[in-house]
Amino acid sequence: MIEPQILDHPKDLLLRKERIPHIWCPGCGLGSVLSALMDALRNSGLDLKKVAVVSGIGCTGRAAGYLNLDGFHTTHGRAIPYATGLKLANPDLTVIVFSGDGDLAAIGGNHLIHAARRNVDIKVICVNNFNYGMTGGQFGPTTPRLARTTTTGYGNPEKPFNLIRLTAACGAPYVARWTSAHPHYMKIAMGEMLKKDGFSFLEVISPCPTNFGRRNKLRDIKLLQRYLEQAVLESQPDIAKADIELDSPILCGKFVDLERPSYLAALKGAISAKVKVYDFRGDGRATLEEEPVKPAAAKAPGKPAESPREKPVIRRPVQIKLAGLGGQGIGLCGLIIGRAAAVFDHNQAVYTQEYSPEARGGASASSVIIASEQIHAPYVTEPDIMVVMAQGAYNKYQKDVRPGSRLIIDKDLVRPKDLPDSVRVQAIPATRLAEEIGQKVVANIVMLGFFTALVPHISPAAMQKALKGSIPKGTEELNLRAFETGYDYGKRVTSDEG
Amino acid sequence: MGKDVLTGTYFLTGNEACAAGALAAGCRFFAGYPITPSSEIAERMSIRLPQVGGVYIQMEDEIASIAAILGASWAGAKSMTATSGPGISLMLENIGLGVMTETPCVVVNVMRGGPSTGLPTLVGQADVMQARWGSHGDYEIIALSPLSPQEAFDYTIRAFNLAETWRVPVILLMDEVVGHMRERVVIPEKKDIKVANRRGPSEPPEKFKAFKSKKDLIPEMPAAGQGYAVHVTGLTHDERGYPAIEWEAQEKLVSRLVQKIRLNSDKIAAWEETGVEGAEVVLVSYGISTRICRAVREMARDKGINLGLLRLEVIWPFPEKRVRELAGCIKAFVTVEINYGQIALEVERCAAGKCITRLVGHGGGTVHDLQKVLEAVEEIAS
Numbered sequence: 091m092i093e094p095q096i097l098d099h100p101k102d103l104l105l106r107k108e109r110i111p112h113i114w115c116p117g118c119g120l121g122s123v124l125s126a127l128m129d130a131l132r133n134s135g136l137d138l139k140k141v142a143v144v145s146g147i148g149c150t151g152r153a154a155g156y157l158n159l160d161g162f163h164t165t166h167g168r169a170i171p172y173a174t175g176l177k178l179a180n181p182d183l184t185v186i187v188f189s190g191d192g193d194l195a196a197i198g199g200n201h202l203i204h205a206a207r208r209n210v211d212i213k214v215i216c217v218n219n220f221n222y223g224m225t226g227g228q229f230g231p232t233t234p235r236l237a238r239t240t241t242t243g244y245g246n247p248e249k250p251f252n253l254i255r256l257t258a259a260c261g262a263p264y265v266a267r268w269t270s271a272h273p274h275y276m277k278i279a280m281g282e283m284l285k286k287d288g289f290s291f292l293e294v295i296s297p298c299p300t301n302f303g304r305r306n307k308l309r310d311i312k313l314l315q316r317y318l319e320q321a322v323l324e325s326q327p328d329i330a331k332a333d334i335e336l337d338s339p340i341l342c343g344k345f346v347d348l349e350r351p352s353y354l355a356a357l358k359g360a361i362s363a364k365v366k367v368y369d370f371r372g373d374g375r376a377t378l379e380e381e382p383v384k385p386a387a388a389k390a391p392g393k394p395a396e397s398p399r400e401k402p403v404i405r406r407p408v409q410i411k412l413a414g415l416g417g418q419g420i421g422l423c424g425l426i427i428g429r430a431a432a433v434f435d436h437n438q439a440v441y442t443q444e445y446s447p448e449a450r451g452g453a454s455a456s457s458v459i460i461a462s463e464q465i466h467a468p469y470v471t472e473p474d475i476m477v478v479m480a481q482g483a484y485n486k487y488q489k490d491v492r493p494g495s496r497l498i499i500d501k502d503l504v505r506p507k508d509l510p511d512s513v514r515v516q517a518i519p520a521t522r523l524a525e526e527i528g529q530k531v532v533a534n535i536v537m538l539g540f541f542t543a544l545v546p547h548i549s550p551a552a553m554q555k556a557l558k559g560s561i562p563k564g565t566e567e568l569n570l571r572a573f574e575t576g577y578d579y580g581k582r583v584t585s586d587e588g
Numbered sequence: 589m590g591k592d593v594l595t596g597t598y599f600l601t602g603n604e605a606c607a608a609g610a611l612a613a614g615c616r617f618f619a620g621y622p623i624t625p626s627s628e629i630a631e632r633m634s635i636r637l638p639q640v641g642g643v644y645i646q647m648e649d650e651i652a653s654i655a656a657i658l659g660a661s662w663a664g665a666k667s668m669t670a671t672s673g674p675g676i677s678l679m680l681e682n683i684g685l686g687v688m689t690e691t692p693c694v695v696v697n698v699m700r701g702g703p704s705t706g707l708p709t710l711v712g713q714a715d716v717m718q719a720r721w722g723s724h725g726d727y728e729i730i731a732l733s734p735l736s737p738q739e740a741f742d743y744t745i746r747a748f749n750l751a752e753t754w755r756v757p758v759i760l761l762m763d764e765v766v767g768h769m770r771e772r773v774v775i776p777e778k779k780d781i782k783v784a785n786r787r788g789p790s791e792p793p794e795k796f797k798a799f800k801s802k803k804d805l806i807p808e809m810p811a812a813g814q815g816y817a818v819h820v821t822g823l824t825h826d827e828r829g830y831p832a833i834e835w836e837a838q839e840k841l842v843s844r845l846v847q848k849i850r851l852n853s854d855k856i857a858a859w860e861e862t863g864v865e866g867a868e869v870v871l872v873s874y875g876i877s878t879r880i881c882r883a884v885r886e887m888a889r890d891k892g893i894n895l896g897l898l899r900l901e902v903i904w905p906f907p908e909k910r911v912r913e914l915a916g917c918i919k920a921f922v923t924v925e926i927n928y929g930q931i932a933l934e935v936e937r938c939a940a941g942k943c944i945t946r947l948v949g950h951g952g953g954t955v956h957d958l959q960k961v962l963e964a965v966e967e968i969a970s
Contacts, residue, residue, distance in 0.1 A: 106819070109830060139815040144659070155819055155831060160812040162662065163821035163831075164655065165685050171619075171652035175659025175667070176812055178643045179617045183663065183813050204648040357643070365638040425770065429599035432772035441599070441770035466883035467958060468769050468876065556599075 104128045104138070106158045113152055117303070117310050119270030119296030123217050124153050126273050127188070130280035141184045144173040146193035149224045149298075150217040153188045167198030170205045173212045181354055184213070184284060191218040192230040195251050199231065206260035206289050210353040213283040214291045216253060217270075219298035227301025234336045238305040254332040257291040258346045264290035265346035267332070270297065271318040272342065279344065288352035295321075295340055306336070401435050404547050407461035409470040413487045414479035416454050419534035423477070424456035426538060426556045427548060431460040434552030440465050453483040460547055477541060478504050479520065479533070498541060500533070516544055516583060523575050532572035535561075539573035543580025550577065590639035593778040600773040602740035602766040603670075606696060607632035608773075609744030610668050612781050615694070616642035617667040619656035621649055621675060624708040625764040626698035629670035650675035654682040654695065661691045662820060664811030666748055670696035672764075673706065673715055676722070683757050684723030685822045687845060690799070690807065692751035692786055694744065696760045698767040699875075701952030711764040712952035713875055713926035719759045720904050726842055728849035730856060731759040731904040733875040737771045743901075749784035750856065754848060755806055761903060763926070765876040765955060789816060799841075800827040805848035853905040860899040867896030869969050870914060872935050873924040874900040876955055881924050884961045891962075893969050903931070911938035920944035920968045924961055926952050944968060 105128070114120045131138060138159060145154035147166035154161035160183075164172045169187045177185040187194075194202050194216045205212065221239050222228040229239040229246050232253065236245040258265045264286045266279040276294060283290040295317055297303060303313035320340045327343035334340055351359065410427065414420035421443055428441035443456045457470035476491055477498045478484045484504045491497055493510040501517035509515070518540045524533035535557065542553045554573065561569045592611045600608070607629050610618070618633040620626075630646070637644040642665075647653040650671055657667035671679065676697045686693055699715050701707030719731045730750050734743040744760060751758040789796050789808045798818045801807045810816035819829040824841055826832045849856065863885065864870055871881040878899045888895040898914070898921075900907070911934075915921070920943055923932035932947035939945050948964045950956050 106817075106830075139817075140813045142812045155821065158817050160662075160817055161819045162659070162812075163819070163823065164658075165681055165822055168651060168655040168682060168685075171647060171655035172659040174645070174647075174652075175617065175619060175656035175661075176663045177659075178645060178656075179660035179663035179665035179667065180811070180813055200648050201652055204652070357638075362638065425599070428770055432599050433597050439599070439771065442765070443768065464882075466879045466886070467955065468765055468879060469955060 101128045104158055106156055109156050112156055114149060115300045117297060117299035120150060120217060122270040122273055123294050123296060126276035127280055129277045130284060133281060134284045136184055140182055142176055143186045143188055144169045146189040146198060148190040148193050150190035167193055170198060170201040174210050177211055187212055187214040191216055191232040192222045195253060196231040203260045206257045206262040208353050209261060209288045209350055211288055216293050217296045218293050219296050219302060221298055221302045223298045223301050234334055237336055252333050253293045254345050255329060258329055262291050263288045263348050263350040266344040267293040268342050269295040269317040269321050271314055288350060402547050402549055404437060404460055404462045407459050407465055408547050409473045410458045410475045411455055411470050411473040411490060412477040413455040413483035415482055416452055418479050420479055421456045423534050423538050424458050426560050428458045430548050430552040430556035434555045435549055437462050438465050440468050442468055453486040455487055518579050524572060527571055527575060529568055532569055535569050535572035536576035539576025540580040543577045589641055592640045595775050595777050598773045599770050600737050601628060601768055601770050602737040602762055603628035604632050605737040605741040605773045606744045608775060609741040611636055611640060613745040613748035614783055615666045615668050617660035617665040619645050619647050619653040620669050621647055621653050623672045623675045625700055625767050626670045626672045629696060650678040654679040657693045658686050658691045661693045662812050668694040672698050672700045673702045676715060680722040684725060686757035687727045688822050689820045690755040692755050693757050694747045694751055694760060695757055696762060699761060699763040707953050710953040711926060713763055716903060716930040719761055728846050729904055730756055731761050732902050733761045734766055735875055735878045737773045740766060741773055752784045752786045763875050797827040798829045799825060801844060805844050849905055856902060857905045857907045858901040859907050860901060862897040864896035867894050868919045869922060869965050870896035870898055870918050871922050871924055872898045874903055877924045877926060880956045880958060883958050887962050888965055895965055906934050908938050911935055915939035915942040918943050920946060922946045922948060922964055924948045924956055926950045
């Protein structure tokens with residue numbers, strides 16, 4: 091007697107056999123859709139090790155668990171962004187999203203439209219059974235008008251999404267629809283999607299006899315029969331006629347198939363050509379280059395790591411507040427002061443900025459604390475020095491001027507009033523001097539030079555180095571001239587003060 | 589290709605330093621959504637990642653951002669997102685997915701004042717319990733809190749190393765002040781930066797079980813595309829990763845997820861003690877509030893008060909054992925945090941009545957007034 095030889099079914103290779111039987115009901119269309127996908131995958135010639143399937147939650151969401159591929163069963167609605175991460179982090183993967191209408195179009199609807207717009211390279215198979223099957227048959231975003239479900243007992247009052255028009259309108263380069271009664275055409279569509287570069291979308295109308303059919307007088311196999319009867323197959327279907335009503339024809343076919351550069355293609359092409367390898371600029375603005383300052387070498391025994399000559403010793407933290415109108419560049423002044431102290435003088439500095447909702451125009455302030463020892467509390471609470479470049483800013487921050495402190499102002503723009511006698515006022519026509527140099531915009535740098543001449547806590551050399559690293563290339567000469575103008579003015583003021 | 593570690597001395601914000609730290613740790617994927625006060629991290633990553641062959645993507649919302657970094661992590665990339673309170677609230681469900689599927693990733697929360705939209709541009713520290721318990725279900729998580737831009741750099745690397753080692757999302761609890769303030773940041777040579785990587789499979793696919801743990805309770809992690817046909821689900825699952833909707837599987841899995849952190853907490857928890865020996869009163873704090881406490885210690889010293897400071901570097905897991913020990917030796921703990929009592933409750937729980945516990949709380953928007961903290965200390969010390 092010849093022993094019958096039992097061979098594996100060719101599809102078995104793609105199934106996790108130990109997970110079968112599946113959870114799907116008799117008469118459900120999901121098995122047909124999954125089977126078509128397995129055929130399409132086998133025919134695709136793809137290395138199946140490089141294929142990942144991502145699902146959300148729901149009956150359809152279980153599909154990822156039955157395929158013997160890398161499978162990700164994620165949270166409700168989030169299969170598409172999860173798949174986006176997988177694909178972009180490893181472009182060699184073919185990433186398929188296999189999920190339901192509620193998952194993809196209701197809770198995940200935002201991701202669906204953005205993925206289509208972005209044209210990210212994932213293949214989305216949306217199995218549309220017109221209801222939330224797993225949770226007992228509630229209506230969903232695709233339930234036809236007047237259909238009955240467990241939460242539309244009087245009929246659905248809402249207009250459903252037309253997923254074909256939706257994804258096409260968002261720019262998806264491949265959009266098709268079939269029913270689960272069309273295994274051959276599903277397979278063809280899936281095969282095309284696997285080859286497609288970019289976002290591709292297939293809607294499969296699939297029966298849920300247990301929940302949707304039962305409540306709409308289409309039990310068991312009758313629902314599938316109905317879809318087969320309703321289906322209208324066209325080689326060039328008119329997208330304007332793709333709406334689905336309870337008794338309307340269900341227009342099937344390929345609605346969109348065009349070439350549009352995918353997200354990855356855009357990254358690799360036009361964008362990557364523009365990526366410059368900038369150096370890391372100290373103030374974080376990445377459009378400009380800056381030589382990073384090499385860290386001080388480890389201290390050799392008996393040898394100080396840095397020249398103490400250059401480093402001003404600041405025994406007690408000095409609190410500096412700088413105020414002006416948005417656009418005057420007073421924030422940049424504070425940043426340069428901090429940078430000079432922290433990076434070039436090897437002291438400590440903390441720089442903070444007041445953030446206000448106005449991007450431009452309002453009075454704003456930045457603050458710097460400098461010290462030789464570690465600085466703990468980050469905010470300036472009792473300024474030792476205030477630098478003010480506009481009357482509006484003075485009015486706003488006048489409350490911070492303390493007896494015994496120093497007030498540095500633009501003498502043309504700020505008229506201090508109600509000052510305690512003990513405040514030492516030092517003034518420069520910074521904006522006028524800047525105009526004389528030729529650029530009003532460097533008034534802040536004139537002020538910085540002035541400040542450097544008056545305040546002993548930061549070395550002029552450090553300030554100049556910090557300045558050079560904080561301004562746009564090509565403006566060095568102008569800025570250095572502005573700095574020197576302010577610095578010389580300051581030296582004259584201090585010698586006059588004696 | 590650009591360098592991922594730009595060695596040098598800089599004057600950076602905490603947010604910029606965080607981005608630099610992420611690159612140094614090997615982060616090559618960032619997905620995010622703009623939100624104050626964290627946006628500078630995304631901005632920096634959008635410029636830097638393409639320079640080093642990584643991918644930056646701005647998603648449609650924070651839910652998509654966290655989902656994308658989980659996906660990227662399973663594709664083998666070290667991944668990160670950064671946000672603030674409202675965004676973290678949206679991410680919580682998928683932080684739970686990250687915990688359940690043991691997916692290494694880093695989630696930065698630059699804390700601002702809340703609840704709700706609250707104070708977008710101003711500081712808060714009120715998301716500490718949310719970091720611990722925010723996603724549903726029972727789990728353990730790791731959270732760290734830097735107090736300076738330098739630490740924002742260092743701790744971001746540390747966060748990635750912890751995520752990779754313990755296979756859990758790690759939350760970097762920065763705050764608005766640390767995120768926006770500038771200080772000197774030294775980025776060391778690449779060779780001097782310690783980087784940990786997840787453990788890959790040691791067995792061939794046919795023998796491999798993706799969620800079977802080793803002695804340290806951590807399973808080995810393959811990447812998608814390596815031929816392991818992993819099945820990853822947020823459902824309760826067995827060692828193969830297959831759904832197992834039964835209490836025995838739940839017990840086995842959830843207890844391991846909890847114990848892998850708890851039993852290893854000696855290796856994960858980290859704190860810094862200053863002047864704790866012989867102190868009558870010990871301040872407890874983290875993040876920006878620690879700097880206030882340091883200043884208060886100096887003021888107290890001038891007044892002859894011996895004040896200790898216990899600073900949490902890692903907030904979760906909390907250093908329960910140490911707080912319990914200290915409670916028996918001191919008169920009081922004073923917790924200083926920008927909320928109305930979150931870590932203070934942990935301190936109280938661990939002190940278990942063995943010493944006085946006090947909170948100096950704050951609603952947010954700025955840091956504590958030094959004087960108020962000092963007064964609270966003086967009241968107890970006298």
